[in-house]
Amino acid sequence: MADIVASSAAARASGRTSLHKVMQRKSTIAFLMALPLILMIFILVAYPAGYAIWLSMLNKSMTKFVGFGNFDFLFKRATFWEIVLQSCIFAITAVIFKAIIGFVVAHFVNNIPTKGQRKWRGMLLVPWVIPAAMSTLSWLWLFDPSYSAFNWIFVHLGLPKISWLGEAGWARFSVILVNVWIGAPFFLIMYLAALKSVPEQLYEAASIDGATWWQRIWFVTLPMMRNIIAITILFSTIVTFANFDIVRVLTAGGPLTATHVFATWAFKVGIESGDIPLGATVSLFMVPILAVAATFILRDISKRGSEV
Amino acid sequence: MANAAVATAGAVRPLRYGSISRDRKWALRWSYFFLTLFAIFFLMPPFYMLITSLKPKEEIAAITNPWWVYAPTLDNFIELLTQNAYMTFFRNSAIVSVCVVIVTMLISVIAAFSLARMKFWGSATLATGVFLTYLIPDTLLFIPLFKMMSWVRDTTGIELVNHWWTMIILYPTLTVPFCTWIMIGYFASIPKELDEAALIDGATWMQTLTRIFIPVALPGIIAATIFCFTVSWAQFLYPLAFTTSTTELVLPVGIVTTLIKGDVFNWGQIMAGALLGAAPPLIIYAFLMDYYIAGLTAGATKG
Incomplete structure (x- = not known):
C-alpha cells in the first residue's frame, strides 16, 4: 500500500514520465497489491521449506556438509522406524474413524427436523472450536494415572483399571481417541453441508425403484458426496499427519518413544536436544505424504475450476 | 422424504396403515438416541473441565465421585x-x-x-x-x-x-x-x-x-x-x-x-x-x- 502511494508520488514529482505510465497500468497496480502476500510467502514459507532441505544435509554443529548422512543415520536407528510406523498408524486410524463418525453423525443430524438441527450441530462442533492444547489438557486429566475419571467408572462397573497413558498400547489408543474427538466434528460439518446439497428427487427416484436405505446411501448419497468426502479426507490426512499439539500435551511421545510422531520427535530432537539438522531431517519425512495429498487436492480444484 | 417413505413402506408392507408414520417416528427416536450419545462423548471433556475447575483442592484429591462437585468454589x-x-x-x-x-x-x-x-x-x-x-x-x-x-x-x-x-x-x-x-x-x-x-x-x-x-x-x-x-x-x-x-x-x-x-x-x-x-x-x-x-x-x- 505505502509502496503504491510513495512510488506514484515520486513519479508525479519527476513529471509525467514513463515510470508513471507503468505505475498506472492495471497489472502493475495488481502486482503491487499482491506484493505483501508474495513477499510473505517467499520469506516465511517457501524459503524456510527449502532451507529445511539444506539444513538436513549439515552435521550437528552445522559446520560441515554431510550430504545424506543424517538420512543414513536415521535409517539405521530402530527408533526412527518405530516413529514412521506410529505416525502412519496414528494418521490412518484417526482419519478413518473421523470420517466414519463424521458420516454417521451427519446422517443422524440430517434425519431430525430442520429446526432442531442448528442446536445439535452447534453442540457437536464444540470440540473443534476449543483450542486443541486446552482440550487435550482436560483429556490428560481424564486419563490421570491415579485420579482417572474413566477408571472410576470402570471400577464401579467391575472392570479393571486401565493405565491410559502409561502402557504403550493404551497410550497409542488414547492419542488416536483424542485426535478423533477433536477432528470428527469437522467431518460432520463438511458432510452435513454436502448432504444438504443432494437433490431430494434422487432419493425419491431410488425409493420408487425399491432401494433399501443401505442402497440409497451406497448408490445415491456416497456418489453425490464423493468430491467432498475426498477433499475432506485429504485435508484431514495432512493435518493429522503433521499433528503436534495432541501428542505433545498428552504423552510428550511417551512412554519411552511409543507415541512419538514425526512432528513431536522433530521437536524433541531439533529444539530440545539442539540437533537442528537432524530435527529438520525428521520433519522432512512428512513431505512425501503431504505432496501426494496436495497433488490430489490441486487436481480436484483445477478440475472444478474448469467446470465453472 | 415423505413421498419416499410412502413408496418404501408401500412396497414392503402394503396393508398396514399407519406404519409409515411409525417407521418415521422410530427412525427419529433412534436418531435422537444416537445424537445424545455422541453429544455426551463430544461434550464430556469440556464438562469435566468445568466441574474440575469448580472443585476445591481437597475434593480433587479425594476418592469421591469425580463427575460431581460436592463443594463448588470459585477459588x-x-x-x-x-x-x-x-x-x-x-x-x-x-x-x-x-x-x-x-x-x-x-x-x-x-x-x-x-x-x-x-x-x-x-x-x-x-x-x-x-x-x-x-x-x-x-x-x-x-x-x-x-x-x-x-x-x-x-x-x-x-x-x-x-x-x-x-x-x-x-x-x-x-x-x-x-x-x-x-x-x-x-x-x-x-x-x-x-x-x-x-x-x-x-x-x-x-x-x-x-x-x-x-x-x-x-x-x-x-x-x-x-x-x-x-x-x-x-x-x-x-x-x-x-x-x-x-x-x-x-x-x-x-x-x-x-x-x-x-x-x-x-x-x-x-x-x-x-x-x-x-x-x-x-x-x-x-x-x-x-x-x-x-x-x-x-x-x-x-x-
Whole structure:
C-alpha cells in the first residue's frame, strides 16, 4: 500500500514520465497489491521449506556438509522406524474413524427436523472450536494415572483399571481417541453441508425403484458426496499427519518413544536436544505424504475450476 | 422424504396403515438416541473441565465421585486471575491475536482482490501457490524458522527468539494463505457488472475495493476474521518452540508449561485456566456460528 502511494508520488514529482505510465497500468497496480502476500510467502514459507532441505544435509554443529548422512543415520536407528510406523498408524486410524463418525453423525443430524438441527450441530462442533492444547489438557486429566475419571467408572462397573497413558498400547489408543474427538466434528460439518446439497428427487427416484436405505446411501448419497468426502479426507490426512499439539500435551511421545510422531520427535530432537539438522531431517519425512495429498487436492480444484 | 417413505413402506408392507408414520417416528427416536450419545462423548471433556475447575483442592484429591462437585468454589479462578503470570499470558495472547487478525486481513483482502479481479502476469499460478502454502504445516517450518531467527540476530542484532511479538510476524504464515484463498472465492462470486459500473463512474481500484467489494463480501470477511482469530489464539507449536520466559508466553503454552510444575499438578487451576483460555473462541462461536461454519466449509466448497 505505502509502496503504491510513495512510488506514484515520486513519479508525479519527476513529471509525467514513463515510470508513471507503468505505475498506472492495471497489472502493475495488481502486482503491487499482491506484493505483501508474495513477499510473505517467499520469506516465511517457501524459503524456510527449502532451507529445511539444506539444513538436513549439515552435521550437528552445522559446520560441515554431510550430504545424506543424517538420512543414513536415521535409517539405521530402530527408533526412527518405530516413529514412521506410529505416525502412519496414528494418521490412518484417526482419519478413518473421523470420517466414519463424521458420516454417521451427519446422517443422524440430517434425519431430525430442520429446526432442531442448528442446536445439535452447534453442540457437536464444540470440540473443534476449543483450542486443541486446552482440550487435550482436560483429556490428560481424564486419563490421570491415579485420579482417572474413566477408571472410576470402570471400577464401579467391575472392570479393571486401565493405565491410559502409561502402557504403550493404551497410550497409542488414547492419542488416536483424542485426535478423533477433536477432528470428527469437522467431518460432520463438511458432510452435513454436502448432504444438504443432494437433490431430494434422487432419493425419491431410488425409493420408487425399491432401494433399501443401505442402497440409497451406497448408490445415491456416497456418489453425490464423493468430491467432498475426498477433499475432506485429504485435508484431514495432512493435518493429522503433521499433528503436534495432541501428542505433545498428552504423552510428550511417551512412554519411552511409543507415541512419538514425526512432528513431536522433530521437536524433541531439533529444539530440545539442539540437533537442528537432524530435527529438520525428521520433519522432512512428512513431505512425501503431504505432496501426494496436495497433488490430489490441486487436481480436484483445477478440475472444478474448469467446470465453472 | 415423505413421498419416499410412502413408496418404501408401500412396497414392503402394503396393508398396514399407519406404519409409515411409525417407521418415521422410530427412525427419529433412534436418531435422537444416537445424537445424545455422541453429544455426551463430544461434550464430556469440556464438562469435566468445568466441574474440575469448580472443585476445591481437597475434593480433587479425594476418592469421591469425580463427575460431581460436592463443594463448588470459585477459588481456582480467583487464584488464577490474581496471579500476574496468567494475566500476562492472556494479555500476550489477546494482543498477538488482534494484531495477527489486522495484519492478515489487510494483506489477504487486498491480495485476494488483485488476484480475483485485476489479474497480472502469473496471478493464476500465484493463486494456486497460495493454496499450496496453506497445505504446508507449521511442523515442517519451525526448525528452519528457528535457525533463520538466529541468523537475523547475528546479522542485524534484533533478537526474535523469546519475544511474544515475534508471533505477530509468524502467525500470518498460517492465516494469510487460507484467508486469501476464501476471499478469492468470495470476490470471484461478485458479478463483474458491479465493478465495471464502478469503473465507468470513475472509481479507482482502491475505491472499487473499499466501496463495493468489501461491503458485498462482508460475510466472507467476517468468516475469514473468525478463522484468523481462532487459529492465532490456538497456535501452540511456534510459541512453544520460540518463547521460554514466563513474561513472553502466550496462553496455551503458558498453561501447559507453567501450571504443570514437575509432578505436582494443580488440576483445579489448570482446568480453570484452560476453560478461560477456551472461552474467547467459544464465545465468538456461540454468537457467530453461521459465519464460523461458512469459513470452515469455504476452503473445500469454494474455489
